[in-house]
Every structure is written in C-alpha cells, then in structure tokens.
Amino acid sequence: MTPAVLRDLVNADEALVRRGRLVRGTVRIDVGGERWYLTIEQGRIAEAGTEVPGGAQTRLSLSAGQEEWDAFWEAEPRPGHHDLMALLRRRVLTVEGDTHLFMSHLRYIKDVLEKPRSVATRRIPS
Amino acid sequence: MTAFVEPISGRYVHMDLPAGRSRIYVEEAGDGPVPLLCLHTAGSDSRQYRHLLNDPDVTSRFRVITFDMPWHGRSSVPANWRDAEYTLTSDDYSAMVLTVCDVLDLGRPVVMGCSIGGRIVLRLAREHPDRFRALIGLQSGAAVAPYYDREYLHRPDVHGGELSVALMSGLVGPAAPAQDRAETLWHYAQGGPGVFKGDLHFYKDESLDAEDLARIDTTRCPLYLLTGEYDYSCMPEDTLALAEIIPGAEVVIMRGLGHFPMSEDHAAFMQHLGPVLERIQAS
Numbered sequence: 371m372t373p374a375v376l377r378d379l380v381n382a383d384e385a386l387v388r389r390g391r392l393v394r395g396t397v398r399i400d401v402g403g404e405r406w407y408l409t410i411e412q413g414r415i416a417e418a419g420t421e422v423p424g425g426a427q428t429r430l431s432l433s434a435g436q437e438e439w440d441a442f443w444e445a446e447p448r449p450g451h452h453d454l455m456a457l458l459r460r461r462v463l464t465v466e467g468d469t470h471l472f473m474s475h476l477r478y479i480k481d482v483l484e485k486p487r488s489v490a491t492r493r494i495p496s
Numbered sequence: 497m498t499a500f501v502e503p504i505s506g507r508y509v510h511m512d513l514p515a516g517r518s519r520i521y522v523e524e525a526g527d528g529p530v531p532l533l534c535l536h537t538a539g540s541d542s543r544q545y546r547h548l549l550n551d552p553d554v555t556s557r558f559r560v561i562t563f564d565m566p567w568h569g570r571s572s573v574p575a576n577w578r579d580a581e582y583t584l585t586s587d588d589y590s591a592m593v594l595t596v597c598d599v600l601d602l603g604r605p606v607v608m609g610c611s612i613g614g615r616i617v618l619r620l621a622r623e624h625p626d627r628f629r630a631l632i633g634l635q636s637g638a639a640v641a642p643y644y645d646r647e648y649l650h651r652p653d654v655h656g657g658e659l660s661v662a663l664m665s666g667l668v669g670p671a672a673p674a675q676d677r678a679e680t681l682w683h684y685a686q687g688g689p690g691v692f693k694g695d696l697h698f699y700k701d702e703s704l705d706a707e708d709l710a711r712i713d714t715t716r717c718p719l720y721l722l723t724g725e726y727d728y729s730c731m732p733e734d735t736l737a738l739a740e741i742i743p744g745a746e747v748v749i750m751r752g753l754g755h756f757p758m759s760e761d762h763a764a765f766m767q768h769l770g771p772v773l774e775r776i777q778a779s
Contacts, residue, residue, distance in 0.1 A: 446670065449726045453666025456728035459643045473648040474655070477662035 371443060371486045373399075373406040377418035379485040386485075387413040390478040395429035395471065399483070402436030413478070430467040432483070438462050442483075445490040454480050504549045506570075511599045513566065514588045521570035522563045522600070526555025530629065530777065531605035533597065534562040535613030537635075537756065538584075538699055539660055539692025540683040541569025544610070547676075547762030553770075557777055558606070563596055565589075567691045582694035586702045589616050594624065606776055608632035611730065611755060612699045617719070618738070622708055625717035630776045632769075633721045635755050637734030638741075639703030646700070650690035660684040660692050667755035669726045671764070680759040706741055714744030718779065720772045721745055724753030748772070 380386060390413025399406040409417035409426055417423050434442075434457060441451040450456050454476075457463035465472055472479060506523045513520075523542055532554075534545045542562035549560050564571040567582050574580060593616060597605060606629050609617045614636035621631050644663070648654050661681045668677050684692070712719065719742065723735040732749045739747040750757060750768045757765040 450728060450731070452670065452726060453728065455644065455663060455666055459728045459731075461643075469645070470648075470654070473645070473659060474653070476659060477665065480662060480665070 371439075373408065373418035373420065375489070376406075376482075376485060377408070377415040379488060380415050380482050383481075383485070386478070386481050389413065390475065390482070393471070393475050393478055395468070396423055396426040397479075398428045398431040400431060400433035401439050404436075408482075415482075428467060430465070430469075430471050432479075433464040433466070434462055443486040443490055445487050445492040447487070454483060502546075502550055503555070504546070508570075509563075509599060511595055513595055514591050515566060516574065518566050519572040520563050520566065520596070522561065522596075523549060524559060524561040525549040526557075526559045528554075528556055528558040530558050531600075531602040532558040532560050532773075533593070533602060533605045533607045534560065534758070535593065535607065535609030535616065536562065536565070536568070537611035537613065538695030539568075539664075539687045540680075540756075540759075541565075543569065543683055544680070544756060544759040546679075546759070547765075548758055551762065551766070553766075554773065558773065561600065561602070561605075565592065567688060567694070573688070577688075582690050584612070584695045584698040586616070586619060586698055589698055590619050590623070593620065594627070597627070604629050606630045606632065608634065610634035610758065612695055614721075614730070615699060615704070618704055618709060618712070618742075621712045621714070621717055621719050621742075625713055628717050630718045630720065630779070632772060633719070633735075634757055635723050635727050635730040635735070636721045636738060637730040638706070638709060638738055640700050640729060640734075642700055646693050646696055649693035649696070656689055656692065657685040657687060660687060664755070667727060667729060668760045669724060669752050669754035669764075671752050672754070672760040676760050676762070680756050683759075709738065709741045710743070712742045712745070714742065718776070719745045720748070722748045722750055722757065722768055722772070724750045724755060724757050726752070726754040729755055746772075 393410050396409045408415050409423050504525045509520050509522050536542050536544045541564045545562040567573050614633035617631040617633045661684050664684050721735050723732050739745045748768050
C-alpha cells in the first residue's frame with residue numbers, strides 16, 4: 371500500500387467523501403518508520419505522499435508498527451486487528467494531535483484507513 | 497403482498513425503581529414454562545432481542561421477556577433529563593432487574609444480559625443465586641480499562657449518535673448480515689444524549705472484585721458465559737479470565753461473532769445459545 375493508492379481508493383468512494391465533507395487538514399499516518407501525509411479537503415484527499423506538504427501543519431497523527439498495519443489491511447483481518455478501536459484497546463495504535471477531529475469524524479477516519487482492504491489479496495481457507 | 501405480524505407484544509409497566517417511579521417498556525413473546533429475561537447493552541435498547549422474540553424454537557420453550565431501561569428506547573425519562581447527568585450504577589441496575597422480575601411475577605427466571613447486562617448477571621449470581629434458574633452472560637468481563645475519552649460521547653459539538661455508531665461499528669462481527677449490522681448500529685444512532693456515556697459509568701468505573709467473583713456459587717445457580725471473538729470491548733480473554741476465577745462457570749467463545757450476538761447474527765448465535773438453553777431446560 372502507498373499513500374497515492376490510498377488517496378485514489380478514498381476519492382473514488384463518493385459516499386465516503388460526502389460523509390467527510392467537513393474534514394480538512396493534514397493527517398499523518400506513521401506506518402512503522404515511514405510517514406504518510408494525507409491532506410484532506412472536504413473529505414477528498416487532495417495530496418498524499420511521504421514528504422511534508424508545503425505550508426501544512428499536521429492536525430492529527432496515527433501511529434502503529436508496520437506489522438500492525440499489515441494485519442489491519444488484510445482483506446479479512448483477524449479479531450483484534452480489524453478496527454482502529456481494537457488497536458487502541460490493544461495499545462498498539464497511538465493517536466496524537468487534534469483528538470476532537472479524530473472523535474468527531476471517527477467513522478470517516480476509520481473508513482478511510484480501512485480502504486486498503488478492498489484491494490488486498492484474500493487468503494484461501496486451508 | 498401478504499402481511500406478516502410478529503408474535504411480539506409490548507406494553508408499558510409503571511414501577512418503582514431507585515431513581516423513582518418509572519414507565520418501562522416491556523416486550524415479550526412465547527408461552528414456554530420458563531421465563532427468560534433479556535438485558536440489552538449500554539446505549540441501545542430491547543430491540544436487540546427481536547430475533548429471539550421471533551424464534552419459535554425458543555418461544556415454544558421459554559417465555560422471552562425484555563425491557564428498555566429508563567432513558568432507553570421507549571421507556572420514559574425523568575422530567576429533568578435536560579439538566580440531569582444520567583449515570584447508571586451497579587446498585588441501581590441490580591435493583592432494576594430484581595424489581596422487573598418481581599413486578600412481572602417471573603418467579604425464578606433465567607436472566608441473560610449482554611455487555612453491561614453480562615456484567616450485572618455476575619453480581620446477581622453473587623448476591624441472589626437462589627432467585628434465578630440460570631444466568632447467562634454475553635460478553636461478560638470483570639473490568640474494561642479505558643481506551644478512549646468517554647467525554648466525547650456527550651458534548652454539544654460532537655454528534656453522540658454518529659460517534660456511538662463509529663465506536664460500535666467494529667464490534668459487529670464481519671460476517672453479520674447487512675440488515676442486522678445496520679439495525680444494530682441504528683439503535684446506537686438513536687440513543688439519547690449522554691445515555692451511552694452514563695451506562696458506561698457502570699461498565700468502566702465499577703469493576704468487580706476478584707475475591708467477590710470467586711464467591712459465586714454456580715451449584716446454586718448455573719452461570720454460562722458466551723463471548724464473540726471479534727469483541728474488543730470485552731475480549732475473549734476477559735471472559736476466559738472470569739472462568740478462571742469463578743468455579744463452575746462455563747465459557748463458550750463464539751467464532752465469527754462480535755459484541756452483539758443476539759442482534760447481529762441470530763442464526764450464528766443460536767448455534768451457541770441453543771445448547772445452553774437445552775441444558776437449562778433439562779435442569
């Protein structure tokens with residue numbers, strides 16, 4: 371998964387963009403040691419990359435290890451790996467910055483970050 | 497098109513609860529010889545048990561009863577709800593369940609509660625084992641450490657219904673039928689301001705003491721604990737920890753299910769609840 375692919379997946383979902391229409395600002399996702407910057411404008415991801423966007427301050431950051439995001443982005447994630455709140459409950463996700471933005475738009479943020487599952491390879495049951 | 501009328505009847509029952517005279521909405525179905533009183537989760541209401549009330553395999557053997565707690569569903573609120581801060585306490589909740597049993601003349605019923613309801617059955621098991629034929633805790637745990645700021649659930653600049661749905665959405669098992677997932681979350685969307693938060697006071701601030709739990713006597717009242725594996729509020733290990741403490745408590749971890757088994761996927765739930773009900777009936 372890359373920030374650009376995530377951007378395209380989110381922007382292609384009109385209902386999700388509509389639900390996030392009051393969200394704006396830069397959100398940073400720490401995927402292990404890599405930092406993704408998503409600049410959101412009215413629910414649409416205007417910019418996505420690993421470089422700090424010019425002039426933009428990060429409003430909110432979500433940080434977890436690479437292995438946690440890998441498990442979270444499986445097509446059918448295992449229990450405890452299937453929801454941002456589950457990661458918080460297991461103390462493997464850190465949310466910092468504008469927590470009001472996070473809580474008031476929680477469903478939008480959860481849905482944005484679950485988007486990679488839609489293009490993940492499904493495991494064949496053994 | 498043919499109409500279908502569900503066999504559920506609803507009525508309002510006025511009773512004295514610790515918080516005062518209350519108008520409580522009660523639903524029931526079935527004419528089985530054993531009353532089965534069902535307790536809904538925090539921030540929701542008795543509609544969570546709609547499938548159980550409609551299942552003839554259950555209602556032929558049990559009289560299934562459920563009610564909306566005060567402030568929830570169709571039950572009334574106090575006149576000062578605008579200015580009062582609703583807070584559910586263990587004492588009030590326990591007294592409420594006992595009062596409902598008395599007012600409805602249920603004798604020695606089975607009580608099944610989910611989440612906060614799964615927590616209160618532990619207290620009922622400890623303090624009133626002879627009043628119940630059996631107790632069933634769904635998603636039962638002794639305590640939940642806070643993992644988000646509950647204040648966000650009740651403030652004018654955050655939509656409590658939207659936030660409640662967002663918090664609960666991951667607690668529904670991934671294979672739940674779409675209609676039941678939607679219905680389960682809609683109940684949360686419809687909760688009154690501050691009600692979910694007030695229920696969570698009981699769930700998160702009033703944990704049960706291990707020494708007290710160890711004194712539960714399951715020979716006087718059988719205790720069954722059923723927990724869905726996708727529940728991260730009460731995780732399976734939380735329920736398994738209870739079974740380590742409570743002698744004789746029986747645990748079932750329900751594969752594929754989440755925090756709302758009776759509401760999110762009745763068919764899958766009955767695979768686990770069915771054998772428990774058979775054992776209770778035979779006891």
